[in-house]
Amino acid sequence: MNLSKKGEYALRALIELGIAVEVKRDLVQISELAAKEHMPVKFLEQIMQQMKAEGLVKSQRGKFGGYSLAKPASEITIGSVVRLIDGPLAPIGCVSQTAYEKCSCPDEAHCGLRMLMLDVRNAISGILDRYTLADVVGVTLRKLRRDGLPLPYAENARQRAPAAPKIKATRAKSTSKARLSEVEGMLANLLPDYTI
Numbered sequence: 001m002n003l004s005k006k007g008e009y010a011l012r013a014l015i016e017l018g019i020a021v022e023v024k025r026d027l028v029q030i031s032e033l034a035a036k037e038h039m040p041v042k043f044l045e046q047i048m049q050q051m052k053a054e055g056l057v058k059s060q061r062g063k064f065g066g067y068s069l070a071k072p073a074s075e076i077t078i079g080s081v082v083r084l085i086d087g088p089l090a091p092i093g094c095v096s097q098t099a100y101e102k103c104s105c106p107d108e109a110h111c112g113l114r115m116l117m118l119d120v121r122n123a124i125s126g127i128l129d130r131y132t133l134a135d136v137v138g139v140t141l142r143k144l145r146r147d148g149l150p151l152p153y154a155e156n157a158r159q160r161a162p163a164a165p166k167i168k169a170t171r172a173k174s175t176s177k178a179r180l181s182e183v184e185g186m187l188a189n190l191l192p193d194y195t196i
Contacts, residue, residue, distance in 0.1 A: 007085040010047050012037050014081060016152065017057065018073040018137035023154035027066030036152065047085070054084055073137055079128035089128065090121040097125075 003011075013033055020028050030048065034041040048067055051057045058070040069076070082089065083098065093101030094108060095118040105111045144151055 002086075003082065004086050006043075006047055007082055009037070009039050009044060010051060010081055010085045011078065012039070013044060013048065013067075014051070014056065014069070014073075014076065014133055015136055015140060017067060017069050018133050019140065019151070020153040021069055021073065022137060022141060023151050025153040027060055027064070027068050028153060029066040033067070050085070051081075056081070056084075069133075073134035074132050076133040077129050078131050078133065078136065079125055081133075082128055089125045090117070092117045095121045097121075 016033055016037060017028060020026075030045055031041060033039070034044045048057060048059070052059060052067075052070070055070050056076060057067050059065065059067050079089065088096040088099040090096035090099070092103060092114070093099065094103040094105070094111075094114055102108070103111075103114070105114065108114060141151065
């Protein structure tokens with residue numbers, strides 16, 4: 001499984017729409033969404049149309065139109081979005097549950113590679129199907145509040161969370177382009193005491 005740019009943009013757009021719901025913003029214009037997330041507008045429009053056809057988002061036309069989630073964020077799993085945009089989660093076709101393809105192996109039942117890739121597929125789908133859009137939005141908002149950053153879409157992003165200590169806010173700015181440490185994933189943010 002390789003998350004394509006299209007899949008990444010779809011997930012980022014849904015997260016932004018989920019944040020908009022949480023700060024009581026009804027609609028987000030596609031141009032605003034594309035500018036905020038540094039995405040090409042035309043490409044994002046195609047992605048949004050695909051998600052609209054599948055019932056994930058809805059749109060309203062007109063000068064003050066835009067997009068919003070078509071159903072609660074808690075009903076949208078990350079795995080379902082990835083499958084919609086990028087297809088099966090399986091690294092090879094012979095372990096896919098939704099798009100099985102016979103491989104060239106002469107003995108599929110005893111193929112060590114297939115057994116390994118089945119574990120990979122199960123691990124990927126286990127994580128992506130466990131988390132909903134609401135989980136990701138919740139973690140994102142908690143981190144923004146923790147770092148004292150403005151909440152997107154909240155009264156033109158003027159609404160701020162309670163001020164965080166200056167050290168944390170400075171650190172957050174300086175590491176914004178740095179790699180995430182292993183403890184900054186979803187599990188660590190949802191379950192602070194969790195360690196691998």
